[in-house]
Each structure stands twice: as structure tokens, then as C-alpha cells.
Amino acid sequence: MSRPNSEAMGDPDDLIAQVFREFREGLSERIDTLARALDSLEGGYDVEAAELFYRTAHSLKGAAPSFDADELVDSCSLLSELGLQWREAGFVAADELASAAVEIARLREAVAGYQTRMEGKGRRE
Amino acid sequence: MDAPFRVVLIDDDPDLRKLLKMTLEFTAGWEVNTAADGASGIDVVRAVKPDIALVDVMMPDIDGYEVCRRLKADPETTEVPVVFITARRALDEEKVKEVQAAGVIIKPFDPEGLADQLRAFVHGEGG
Numbered sequence: 001m002s003r004p005n006s007e008a009m010g011d012p013d014d015l016i017a018q019v020f021r022e023f024r025e026g027l028s029e030r031i032d033t034l035a036r037a038l039d040s041l042e043g044g045y046d047v048e049a050a051e052l053f054y055r056t057a058h059s060l061k062g063a064a065p066s067f068d069a070d071e072l073v074d075s076c077s078l079l080s081e082l083g084l085q086w087r088e089a090g091f092v093a094a095d096e097l098a099s100a101a102v103e104i105a106r107l108r109e110a111v112a113g114y115q116t117r118m119e120g121k122g123r124r125e
Numbered sequence: 126m127d128a129p130f131r132v133v134l135i136d137d138d139p140d141l142r143k144l145l146k147m148t149l150e151f152t153a154g155w156e157v158n159t160a161a162d163g164a165s166g167i168d169v170v171r172a173v174k175p176d177i178a179l180v181d182v183m184m185p186d187i188d189g190y191e192v193c194r195r196l197k198a199d200p201e202t203t204e205v206p207v208v209f210i211t212a213r214r215a216l217d218e219e220k221v222k223e224v225q226a227a228g229v230i231i232k233p234f235d236p237e238g239l240a241d242q243l244r245a246f247v248h249g250e251g252g
Contacts, residue, residue, distance in 0.1 A: 012151035
């Protein structure tokens with residue numbers, strides 16, 4: 001199996017472990033982005049906030065399985081669907097905002113569980 | 126040894142882009158160019174003329190199906206095989222055929238087997 005300039009680039013396993021670590025470390029910021037977008041929408045419909053909410057949830061939903069983070073997918077799917085609905089409807093109902101807040105809290109718990117699990121594993125296997 | 130493939134990877138998630146790029150570079154020694162959205166991805170494909178374009182389906186603005194349509198409609202890029210990478214629940218098999226994609230990789234991808242899967246699609250062996 002050929003490796004391009006592996007000595008110059010470093011150990012591949014270490015570099016891929018670093019990408020996994022960056023994903024883990026970036027999860028809080030992704031969720032904070034969702035929470036900030038939701039706060040904005042609670043103040044009144046804002047198309048940019050709806051778009052940011054949708055894109056953030058959708059992106060995390062797509063990336064999670066490849067980082068062994070399946071436990072995040074269900075919450076991200078629900079949040080992504082809400083965001084898409086808001087973007088297309090141009091309107092956010094109060095009960096939907098409440099559902100989104102609950103789901104973000106669930107996502108934070110799922111992230112905490114994932115981070116604990118992955119830190120317990122150490123390097124990516 | 127085969128010459129290394131040149132790949133253009135189009136995916137809006139920065140972490141996934143990094144992971145896919147590193148995987149192909151380290152497991153197969155391929156040259157990987159990346160883009161974060163469909164429009165700039167099309168520009169990169171035109172500039173690089175890669176052996177394969179690996180395209181996320183569910184992207185904001187221009188989705189992967191539209192990227193493939195535009196690449197197939199352009200004489201300069203019509204020969205570039207387009208392989209989608211997507212979650213199974215997001216896959217529309219009719220659209221995959223309609224836009225003449227060469228194949229689909231379902232997330233999560235197999236890091237050890239990804240290059241072989243892509244090579245098979247390029248040679249018309251995958252499915």
C-alpha cells in the first residue's frame with residue numbers, strides 16, 4: 001500500500017486520529033451554533049437563522065456516521081427536518097421552537113456520551 | 126503500480142472532507158482536491174479534470190444530483206465519473222440513474238475499502 005510522502009506528512013494513523021479529535025472538539029461549537037440560531041428564531045422569523053439552523057444540523061447528521069457517532073444522528077435528523085421546514089415555510093410555530101430546544105438538549109447529552117466513549121477508546125482503532 | 130488517481134471531493138462538511146481526503150491520500154496515494162459546495166466543486170472539476178468526482182448528495186444550494194447533471198451536460202467534464210457519497214436514507218435511486226452517476230458510496234464509508242470501491246466504479250465494475 002503506497003503512502004504519499006508519509007515521512008513528511010507524519011504517521012497516517014496519528015493524522016486520522018487528529019481529524020477524529022477535531023471532530024469531537026468541534027461538536028460543542030456546532031451545538032452552540034444551533035442554540036444561537038434557535039435563540040434568534042425565538043425573537044421572530046429570520047431566514048438566515050433558519051438556514052444556519054438547517055445547514056448546521058444537516059451537516060452534522062451527514063458527518064456523524066463516518067466518525068463513529070451514530071448516537072447523534074436521530075437528534076440531528078429531527079433538527080435538520082425542522083430547519084428545512086422553517087426555511088421553506090418562512091414561519092416558525094411556538095411548539096416547534098420548544099421541540100427544537102428539547103432536541104438540542106438531547107443532542108448535547110448524546111455528544112457527552114459520544115465524547116466519553118471515544119476518549120475511553122483512546123486513539124481511533 | 127497504477128498511476129495515482131486524481132479525485133475531486135465535493136462535500137460541505139469540513140471534518141468529513143478532511144477525513145475522506147486523508148483516507149484516500151494515505152490508503153491509496155491518490156491526489157485529492159476538495160470543494161465545500163457544488164458551484165465551486167464544478168469549477169474545480171473543470172480545472173483539474175480528475176479521474177473521478179466524489180460528491181456528497183445532500184448539500185445546500187446545489188445538491189449532488191444537480192452537480193452531476195451539470196458535469197454531464199458540459200462537454201469538458203462529461204467523461205468524469207461521478208460517485209455519490211450519502212446516507213442510505215437520503216438516497217434516491219431513480220435520480221442516481223437519471224443523472225448518470227457511476228455509483229454510490231453509503232455512509233459510513235469503509236476507510237480500507239474506499240479506494241477499491243471508487244476504482245471499481247471508474248472501471249464500470251461497481252454497483
